[in-house]
Amino acid sequence: GQQVMQIPQYQHVQEGEDFTTYCNSSTTLSNIQWYKQRPGGHPVFLIQLVKSGEVKKQKRLTFQFGEAKKNSSLHITATQTTDVGTYFCAGPGVDSSYKLIFGSGTRLLVRP
C-alpha cells in the first residue's frame, strides 16, 4: 500500500543549529503538504508544494519538492525553542480521494 516515510524519527538540537527532515513517498504525489504539531496540540498546516523541483521559503523554513515528486524536505535554519514539535509531510491518496496520507513524522526538540 501507499506509504510516506520520514527520517529522522527524532532529532534533538542545540538552539541555533539547523534541522532537516526528509520525506519519501512510495508513489508519485500530485502535491505535498507539511504540517507542524506542537506537543499536546493538533496539526497545523505549514505549506503545500505542487510543482516538480519547487522550493518555497517561510522565514527560517525552506521546503523542497523533489524532481520526481516522490520526496520532499523541510529545512529549518538556526532553530529556536518555538520550533519544537513534530513535523509531518502528507500527500494525497493515490485513489484520487480527498484523503491525506501522513508521513511518520519527525519530532524536533531544541535545547535552549
Added chain:
Amino acid sequence: GAVVSQHPSRVICKSGTSVKIECRSLDFQATTMFWYRQFPKQSLMLMATSNEGSKATYEQGVEKDKFLINHASLTLSTLTVTSAHPEDSSFYICSASRQKYTEAFFGQGTRLTVV
C-alpha cells in the same frame, strides 16, 4: 480562530460504554471530513472518510461497527466509539478541507481514556 471545532477535548468513560465525538466545520461546508487516531509520539492514522449523506469509507483494519461515523449535515460529522475498551484509549482528531487537495484544517482533538 478555529475553522474546525471538535468536542469534547477530553473524555473519560467506563469500559462498555459509548462515546460520541463531534467535529464541526465552522465557516465552510464540508462534504468530506476525516477521522484520525494518534497514539503517543506516533503519526496520524487515518481511520475513515466521512461522507455527507452517505456511508463512511473505512480504512483497512478499522472496525466499522466499533467506530460509527455519521455525517448528517455539511458542517457536522460525529464519531461514536461503541462499547469502549481500554485499548480504545487514544487521541482522536478530525479534519476537513475547503477544497480537494488543499490545506486540511484539524479539530483540537479528543483525548479518550477508557477505564
